[in-house]
Amino acid sequence: MSRTPLDTVENAAATPDVELPWAELGLKKDEYERVVEILGRRPTGAELAMYSVMWSEHCSYKSSKVHLRQFGEKAPQSDALLVGIGENAGVVDVGQGYAVTFKVESHNHPSYVEPYQGAATGVGGIVRDIIAMGARPVAVVDPLRFGAADHPDTKRVLPGVVAGIGGYGNCLGLPNIGGEVVFDACYQGNPLVNAGAIGVMKHEDIHLAKASGAGNKVILYGARTGGDGIGGASILASETFDDAKPSKRPAVQVGDPFQEKLLIECTLEAFAEKLVVGIQDLGAAGLSCATSELASNGSGGMRVTLDDVPLRDSTLSPEEILMSESQERMCAVVEPEKVDRFLEICDKWDVIATVIGEVTDGDRLEIFWHGGKIVDVDPRTVAHDGPVYERPYARPEWQDALQADDANKLPRPATSEELKDQVLKLVSSPNQASKSWITSQYDHFVQGNTVLAQPEDSGMIRIDEETGLGVAIATDGNGRYAKLDPYAGAQLALAEAYRNVATTGAKPLAVSDCLNFGSPEDPAVMWQFAEAVRGLADACLQLGTPVTGGNVSLYNQTGEAAIHPTPVVAVLGVIDDVARRTPVAFQEEGQLLYLLGDTREEFGGSAWSQVVHDHLGGLPPKVDLERERLLGEILISASRDGMIDSAHDLSDGGLIQAVVESALLGGKGARLVVPDGLDAFTFLFSESAGRAVVAVPRSEELRFNDMCGARGLPVTRIGVVDSDAVEVQGEFALPLDELRTAHEGTIPALLA
Amino acid sequence: MTARIGVVTFPGSLDDRDTQRAIRLAGAEPVALWHKDKDLKQVDAVVLPGGFSYGDYLRAGAISRFSPVMETVIEQAKSGMPVLGICNGFQVLTEAHLLPGAMLGNNHLHFICRDQKLRVENAETSWTADYESGQEIHIPLKNMDGRYVADERTLDMLEAEGRVAFRYVDVNPNGSLRDIAGITNEAGNVVGLMPHPEHAVEPLVGSGRTDGLPFFTSILKKLVTA
Numbered sequence: 001m002s003r004t005p006l007d008t009v010e011n012a013a014a015t016p017d018v019e020l021p022w023a024e025l026g027l028k029k030d031e032y033e034r035v036v037e038i039l040g041r042r043p044t045g046a047e048l049a050m051y052s053v054m055w056s057e058h059c060s061y062k063s064s065k066v067h068l069r070q071f072g073e074k075a076p077q078s079d080a081l082l083v084g085i086g087e088n089a090g091v092v093d094v095g096q097g098y099a100v101t102f103k104v105e106s107h108n109h110p111s112y113v114e115p116y117q118g119a120a121t122g123v124g125g126i127v128r129d130i131i132a133m134g135a136r137p138v139a140v141v142d143p144l145r146f147g148a149a150d151h152p153d154t155k156r157v158l159p160g161v162v163a164g165i166g167g168y169g170n171c172l173g174l175p176n177i178g179g180e181v182v183f184d185a186c187y188q189g190n191p192l193v194n195a196g197a198i199g200v201m202k203h204e205d206i207h208l209a210k211a212s213g214a215g216n217k218v219i220l221y222g223a224r225t226g227g228d229g230i231g232g233a234s235i236l237a238s239e240t241f242d243d244a245k246p247s248k249r250p251a252v253q254v255g256d257p258f259q260e261k262l263l264i265e266c267t268l269e270a271f272a273e274k275l276v277v278g279i280q281d282l283g284a285a286g287l288s289c290a291t292s293e294l295a296s297n298g299s300g301g302m303r304v305t306l307d308d309v310p311l312r313d314s315t316l317s318p319e320e321i322l323m324s325e326s327q328e329r330m331c332a333v334v335e336p337e338k339v340d341r342f343l344e345i346c347d348k349w350d351v352i353a354t355v356i357g358e359v360t361d362g363d364r365l366e367i368f369w370h371g372g373k374i375v376d377v378d379p380r381t382v383a384h385d386g387p388v389y390e391r392p393y394a395r396p397e398w399q400d401a402l403q404a405d406d407a408n409k410l411p412r413p414a415t416s417e418e419l420k421d422q423v424l425k426l427v428s429s430p431n432q433a434s435k436s437w438i439t440s441q442y443d444h445f446v447q448g449n450t451v452l453a454q455p456e457d458s459g460m461i462r463i464d465e466e467t468g469l470g471v472a473i474a475t476d477g478n479g480r481y482a483k484l485d486p487y488a489g490a491q492l493a494l495a496e497a498y499r500n501v502a503t504t505g506a507k508p509l510a511v512s513d514c515l516n517f518g519s520p521e522d523p524a525v526m527w528q529f530a531e532a533v534r535g536l537a538d539a540c541l542q543l544g545t546p547v548t549g550g551n552v553s554l555y556n557q558t559g560e561a562a563i564h565p566t567p568v569v570a571v572l573g574v575i576d577d578v579a580r581r582t583p584v585a586f587q588e589e590g591q592l593l594y595l596l597g598d599t600r601e602e603f604g605g606s607a608w609s610q611v612v613h614d615h616l617g618g619l620p621p622k623v624d625l626e627r628e629r630l631l632g633e634i635l636i637s638a639s640r641d642g643m644i645d646s647a648h649d650l651s652d653g654g655l656i657q658a659v660v661e662s663a664l665l666g667g668k669g670a671r672l673v674v675p676d677g678l679d680a681f682t683f684l685f686s687e688s689a690g691r692a693v694v695a696v697p698r699s700e701e702l703r704f705n706d707m708c709g710a711r712g713l714p715v716t717r718i719g720v721v722d723s724d725a726v727e728v729q730g731e732f733a734l735p736l737d738e739l740r741t742a743h744e745g746t747i748p749a750l751l752a
Numbered sequence: 753m754t755a756r757i758g759v760v761t762f763p764g765s766l767d768d769r770d771t772q773r774a775i776r777l778a779g780a781e782p783v784a785l786w787h788k789d790k791d792l793k794q795v796d797a798v799v800l801p802g803g804f805s806y807g808d809y810l811r812a813g814a815i816s817r818f819s820p821v822m823e824t825v826i827e828q829a830k831s832g833m834p835v836l837g838i839c840n841g842f843q844v845l846t847e848a849h850l851l852p853g854a855m856l857g858n859n860h861l862h863f864i865c866r867d868q869k870l871r872v873e874n875a876e877t878s879w880t881a882d883y884e885s886g887q888e889i890h891i892p893l894k895n896m897d898g899r900y901v902a903d904e905r906t907l908d909m910l911e912a913e914g915r916v917a918f919r920y921v922d923v924n925p926n927g928s929l930r931d932i933a934g935i936t937n938e939a940g941n942v943v944g945l946m947p948h949p950e951h952a953v954e955p956l957v958g959s960g961r962t963d964g965l966p967f968f969t970s971i972l973k974k975l976v977t978a
Binding site: 163166167170171172173256257258259261262349350439440441442443444445446447448449450451462465578579752 | 763764766767769770773774802803804806807808809860862863864865866892894896948950951954956957958959
């Protein structure tokens with residue numbers, strides 16, 4: 001880029017014909033022309049750097065924006081929502097004066113290029129979003145998707161991703177309490193590494209990303225700025241991988257969790273002393289994003305002296321400094337008389353902090369370098385007025401054929417022996433097998449408030465030791481369902497996460513989402529995206545759980561092959577007293593097992609169709625959101641009133657998968673009876689939504705049945721908790737030892 | 753009266769607040785100590801908590817050992833003040849030569865987090881008196897560098913003097929020599945172990961057991977009756 005002579009605003013105005021590398025920075029021709037039009041001249045190199053990163057797909061949501069509006073337009077009335085979409089993370093009122101902020105984000109592309117650092121910095125980024133709201137981070141969750149479990153590259157990507165998540169999150173002292181691990185060949189070249197975090201604060205501590213009050217100082221603190229991650233947002237996250245292009249390794253950032261831990265502690269201490277007017281973390285697009293967002297959300301302008309930014313590499317150009325995505329940095333706006341105290345706190349934690357500029361009473365963002373003005377823009381044009389695309393979309397012509405390829409017509413097991421073999425095959429398949437080899441690499445004890453962690457239906461954290469107030473979070477997504485029907489698939493993801501939260505006894509309150517799709521330039525992918533967003537927005541409205549924020553990851557595509565559309569939905573819930581939580585594990589022999597909800601012949605997209613027939617076709621299970629709500633109410637009431645001792649939601653793998661998991665976790669078996677009107681196969685393997693299996697102490701049987709009857713929820717007694725086998729009467733019995741070997745041996749055998 | 757038990761916060765300490773909670777639940781008064789401060793604020797005992805102090809740079813515990821607070825801790829420990837090092841704190845104690853041996857990376861090369869079964873081998877230290885010798889307990893374990901090593905002579909000496917305080921049972925989670933999970937100094941006032949007793953003090957959270965609480969009641973009784 002032009003370094004000599006300095007490309008100042010003056011210089012740019014005087015040399016209109018200089019060619020700038022806008023295409024290399026990822027801008028399209030019409031986008032560059034728009035920048036020229038906005039500025040009334042060609043941009044300087046530094047301005048071009050800022051516009052290119054901020055107008056990238058990753059930062060500007062230019063392809064998704066027109067659809068995402070529905071989350072606002074269809075938002076249900078909710079008293080719980082304190083801060084909605086648009087800030088670093090949404091904030092929800094959970095009662096007793098507490099507020100909870102949570103969000104899920106993607107770090108897909110970097111994690112494929114460099115699994116350890118890609119995943120580690122994904123955790124770092126989401127955690128900074130949480131701190132930037134004023135909250136203490138209390139837990140993380142990680143929904144992950146990889147290629148086929150037995151593919152050699154999965155053995156490169158998965159262990160690196162898991163070690164990266166653990167290496168970073170464990171060092172921050174954040175319990176990892178949930179998430180998913182899914183394998184499917186469609187993610188082979190595009191693994192999905194989504195990271196979620198939860199933070200807790202008091203209502204009065206909520207902070208926002210805005211720079212107000214002329215004369216207030218802008219302080220950059222945390223790590224020094226280096227050459228890592230330059231252009232990560234524009235180049236990595238916004239284009240399809242292509243073998244022909246040179247290696248993008250240098251565009252992945254490198255994380256230092258120790259620095260981030262210090263950043264957390266010193267930020268929280270500054271918050272506690274009320275020293276901070278506005279705050280923004282530096283993630284994608286680094287200083288370009290932080291300065292333009294802080295300035296455009298505030299009332300004034302901002303002047304920044306780039307020479308004052310502490311550097312790791314003194315040869316960096318101003319453009320590189322603006323684009324650098326060096327990790328563990330934050331930007332705070334502080335009143336002049338509080339600057340000294342702020343710097344003192346940073347010094348206490350050995351965190352480097354530097355005043356780099358101030359808020360002005362104008363409306364321009366001005367950035368200086370070596371005395372010359374290299375940026376002079378309206379910050380809104382950088383942060384908010386990026387291009388908006390109405391990408392063409394069309395239902396793919398193959399969709400009908402896919403849906404017509406009915407999984408219900410696949411050959412079913414003909415004998416009891418075959419049925420038993422398929423059960424074993426299911427529970428030992430990579431997707432259904434125990435993931436403890438992975439989750440045992442994450443600390444789930446730290447902070448001493450973890451009530452439930454994976455493999456429970458949702459993670460649960462106590463937030464008040466006196467009252468027992470707690471929050472629960474579950475993340476779910478099923479790309480196979482969404483491929484068959486993206487509208488229903490997105491709703492099923494929400495329904496499952498909602499159900500998982502309710503199953504543990506918590507009341508679902510709000511939603512965050514991470515929408516992982518292929519290239520928006522493909523009309524078929526764009527149709528999947530549009531349908532998924534429409535489905536999710538409609539379902540959130542019906543269930544009364546607003547979307548508080550989230551993330552879109554596009555271009556998850558290698559060549560022509562896009563991933564399955566994969567909307568991942570996180571649901572946050574609240575529980576008044578964590579002592580009432582319901583675990584998955586069977587607790588006591590002799591307790592009665594009840595199946596709640598209706599079981600139909602629904603095998604489209606099912607785990608059974610994948611494991612036994614390697615098949616994907618037909619329609620996903622029917623969505624009935626009113627039923628989900630009713631089931632949730634029953635599960636929450638039953639937990640509150642002590643009517644059930646364990647509960648497990650039914651989802652992929654169906655009833656038998658749920659029963660085997662509850663049995664192995666509790667070290668107690670089950671004796672099941674196929675209910676009237678169902679065949680054993682459908683009973684065990686169907687994936688009908690809106691169902692759960694609960695264990696009821698005999699003393700509560702009457703009361704529980706009465707409650708379900710009075711509220712109109714179908715309830716079927718299906719057996720009892722038993723000693724040391726899972727038995728389906730008249731069909732087969734599988735000893736727990738055999739099930740444990742099958743269920744727990746798969747992942748270590750593939751990956752250890 | 754109750755006892756004041758200090759918990760040191762190094763940069764990168766993670767289980768410091770959790771340890772303070774465990775001390776409070778046992779009935780003692782937790783006192784926060786800061787790594788840059790030599791002053792121990794007249795505490796009766798000190799816990800060095802788990803975490804990644806100084807980012808585990810150089811070697812786990814290697815830098816913390818030279819922090820100002822450790823100067824006083826080392827001095828007082830030598831004159832009999834009870835000190836407990838948990839996980840990273842155990843690593844600091846070995847780096848400070850208050851306990852022999854060292855911790856290497858787990859033999860499987862992964863971070864491991866599990867509810868670990870242990871046997872109490874020495875129930876006569878300042879921190880273990882509320883256990884029975886030979887008692888089996890479950891305490892959460894979570895670390896990257898938990899493999900206890902020492903030369904044969906040191907190991908033999910530890911065994912002979914009854915200074916192996918805890919041993920892993922059923923599963924050796926990290927390749928520690930002779931299944932050693934924790935040791936004590938000769939006087940029994942300094943104890944270090946890799947598992948985290950502060951995460952087994954409430955039935956509702958953590959491991960869901962309270963097997964770790966006796967660490968904190970042991971020291972409280974000792975200090976109050978002293």
